Amino acid sequence: MPGKFFEKPTAQESDRVPPGQYLAKGFPVLSYGETPQVTPEEWIFQISGLATSKTLGWSEFMDLPQHEFTADFHCVTRWSKLDVTWQGVKVLDLMELVELDPKATHILQHCYGGYTTNLTLEDFLRPENFFAHTLENEPLPPDHGGPMRLVVPHLYAWKSSKWIKGIEFCDREELGFWEKNGYHSRGEPWAQERYAGR
Ligand SMILES: Nc1nc2c(c(=O)[nH]1)N[C@H]1C(S)=C(S)[C@@H](COP(=O)(O)O)O[C@H]1N2
Ligand SMILES: [Mo]
Numbered sequence: 001m002p003g004k005f006f007e008k009p010t011a012q013e014s015d016r017v018p019p020g021q022y023l024a025k026g027f028p029v030l031s032y033g034e035t036p037q038v039t040p041e042e043w044i045f046q047i048s049g050l051a052t053s054k055t056l057g058w059s060e061f062m063d064l065p066q067h068e069f070t071a072d073f074h075c076v077t078r079w080s081k082l083d084v085t086w087q088g089v090k091v092l093d094l095m096e097l098v099e100l101d102p103k104a105t106h107i108l109q110h111c112y113g114g115y116t117t118n119l120t121l122e123d124f125l126r127p128e129n130f131f132a133h134t135l136e137n138e139p140l141p142p143d144h145g146g147p148m149r150l151v152v153p154h155l156y157a158w159k160s161s162k163w164i165k166g167i168e169f170c171d172r173e174e175l176g177f178w179e180k181n182g183y184h185s186r187g188e189p190w191a192q193e194r195y196a197g198r
Helices: 058-062 089-095
Strands: 022-023 044-049 056-059 068-073 079-090 106-111 116-120 130-135 147-151 166-169
Touching: 022 079, 044 106, 056 058, 058 147, 068 130, 068 147, 089 130
Parallel strands: 044 166
Antiparallel strands: 044 056, 068 079, 079 130, 106 116, 106 166, 130 147
């Protein structure tokens, strides 16, 4: 597939590119549907389901510890991008504010615009996962999920919700949008978990 939009990884990069993936030039936008327009002032984040319910606004999120992150990004449509730099808040720092019901085993991410995607609690509570509001030192552009998105680097990027507006804690797997449409429930790129049942 190398050509105008893709390039072959160099030898050093190639062991960081999962099987069946090509390196994208630039940072493609991949959205199902329109980009919701949400300002930071309007943005609200809701914890729901099997946890003490809680609503946070932008300033409460900004009061959490802020970090820089560098992470590789793998879209199931076969493009990857290495070393994307972001700023934001660690999932584990947000979770300090959340009282979980011990019955919670899974989560569902909810977004402005209606997109959803599921994770096991274990995949969600990894130390490298973060909420991002800044991409390459600029406010996260709306097309890339601004004002806020989740980034889950160890799974295909459809697990990294743009325009995130909440996390619902569940006691079983509730499939999200792509997972209901045939995508794998976990989506681990090194194992090529692209489609359900394969
Ligand atoms: N809300 C929402 N989040 C989403 C999507 C979407 O359509 N809506 N697409 C997913 C997919 S398939 C990918 S590859 C990445 C793309 O992120 P990007 O557009 O910033 O490259 O976002 C993911 N998060
Ligand atoms: Mo994707």
